[in-house]
Amino acid sequence: METRKAKQARSQEGFFEKYCKGHGIDIGCGNDKITDEADGWDNNPEFGYNSGDAMHVQGVEDEKYDYVNASHILEHLEDPWCALQNWSRILKHGGYMIVMVPHRDLYEKKAQPPSKWNVEHLWFFTNEKEHDEKALSLEKLLTEALEHVGEFEIEFIRVRDSGHTITDPNIHSNGEISIEAVLRKK
Numbered sequence: 001m002e003t004r005k006a007k008q009a010r011s012q013e014g015f016f017e018k019y020c021k022g023h024g025i026d027i028g029c030g031n032d033k034i035t036d037e038a039d040g041w042d043n044n045p046e047f048g049y050n051s052g053d054a055m056h057v058q059g060v061e062d063e064k065y066d067y068v069n070a071s072h073i074l075e076h077l078e079d080p081w082c083a084l085q086n087w088s089r090i091l092k093h094g095g096y097m098i099v100m101v102p103h104r105d106l107y108e109k110k111a112q113p114p115s116k117w118n119v120e121h122l123w124f125f126t127n128e129k130e131h132d133e134k135a136l137s138l139e140k141l142l143t144e145a146l147e148h149v150g151e152f153e154i155e156f157i158r159v160r161d162s163g164h165t166i167t168d169p170n171i172h173s174n175g176e177i178s179i180e181a182v183l184r185k186k
Helices: 002-013 015-019 080-089 104-108 138-146
Strands: 024-027 039-041 065-071 091-102 152-160 178-185
Touching: 002 015, 002 065, 002 091, 002 152, 002 178, 065 080, 080 091, 080 138, 091 104, 091 138, 091 152, 138 152, 138 178
Parallel strands: 024 039, 024 065, 065 091
Antiparallel strands: 091 178, 152 178
């Protein structure tokens, strides 16, 4: 659902032509893959997948994909550092890793877990430069997780909040509520 919300803006920006070229995988895609051509990876038979653990992506060969997309899955994983390292493993040099997570202040609208809206969320994320005692900085997490697995260049990290108008902490958010990061593996 969150991937779908960003589709129009991404199309207008030329996002798909730049970052989703070649053979890709969408980890945790459900019924909302980033492109129709991408391989789907999910552990939900309801959506036609029984791929296995998103954190380890076992059975996927090293450097198989030109792009790896992971939208709104990282917050569900016990060890996001491990997940990012494994997603890096399956990404070709020169390829792009696209990560989207719910923004704590737009989606959760509270400082620390547990999530009011999704009991499966283990982590909250901000677009700050550093982790705080209540949430992970997406930028710092990416830097920490990927510093020993090869060189990555952050293309951008941005907040996607188009159509977000509900700030009341007792009402579920509308519109986009995400932090989006795109990295290139050197």
